[in-house]
Amino acid sequence: MASIDTGGGEAQKGKPKKQTLRVDFTPMVDMNMLLITFFMFCTTLSKPQIMDIAMPTDQEVDETEVPKVKESKAITLLLGEDNKVYYYLGKLDESAYKDYNTLKETTYSTRESNEGLRDILLERNAEASAQMRALKIEKAEKKVSEEDYKTRSREIKGDIDALTVIIKPTKDSNYKNLVDALDEMQICSVGKYAIVDMTEGDYFLLENYKTKGAFAAANLAPQK
């Protein structure tokens, strides 16, 4: 195919000798393969992922419409500086503000180890996360349909006893911290979480924790 016959008929005396011109296509194939690889990588790998979030409205909402959360099932994360996370459980009262041990410090978990934030969340959300894991396995084995999976995962995550996480990024945190915290919600199957602003009380707690109680001794606890 890649040869061009330049000679004509039988070789005769005095006529030029029959020659076959052969073009080697191997380098061309090599180059094409290289280009194909390049385009394949370009199309599939460069596409970023998205993480959907829904923010609460800033309008005043009717008291009856505010979703109720079990105090014992709530955990508040304060995303601090230098990749530190501070957290406290439930609701705070005055004595909690006085005690600098109310706030505990931890770190973000890495892919390799669950140490830190992930362990804390998993421990408190053991039931939901175990159910979700079982559901995911069922889905991988194609026992449940896509719609069933969605409704069931919503049921598990929306359970009244499931963990509720309130994420409060401080002004010293960075964007990666926020995404890491949101990612942890995904990994630990936490269905109810919200990004909320820091309040005066949260800053009080943080200051108190850093000064080991000296701040609370010198200042009055905030009302809210």
Next chain:
Amino acid sequence: MAKAKKHSTVIDMTAMSDVTVLLLTFFMLTSTFLPKEPVQVQAPSSVMEIKVPDHNVMSILVDLQGHVFLNIDPASVRLGALDKMAEEYGITFNDKQKKAFVEQPFIGTPMNRLPGLLDLPMLEQDAAMKQYGIPCDSLNNQLARWILNVRAIDEDRELKITIKADQATPYPFVEKVMKNLVKIKENRYSLITVLKGAPEGF
């Protein structure tokens, strides 16, 4: 002794070449290039596996210094929004500037500087844009105006809003953008991340 006949071992590569060229054409036609961004940002990684949609996106880019850039994907909507913005801020654009506006994927200057920026050659626009960003303070909130004008055209709310920021961006800069979106009742949006594998067993 009979001499073994000499066989030539030339393999005809033409067919192979045909196949590769065909594949190459396919990949070239199906690949869509991402719009060139005025600033390089490194998005944080997450385990989410939903891909960013190809079309109908409004992407907000936040750089390390808190400058905000906006890309509106269908160029027709972008041009429509420009007309509305021009009317609102009393600025007129000539045809050449409008053409440059369609070619430049990102909007990244205050309205009064936009005509001047569009007069620059394409290659210099990014560098010039870097120092401004779209203002989004409470006094001069042009980011919100752009989005509201897009929504006025896009009545079915088909355009999705995405936010892309560098992973080291201080949170207050991102918060400012998020607050602005909530203020104009855009409560649902997506954060752009790059994929990392989920930890073992999840």
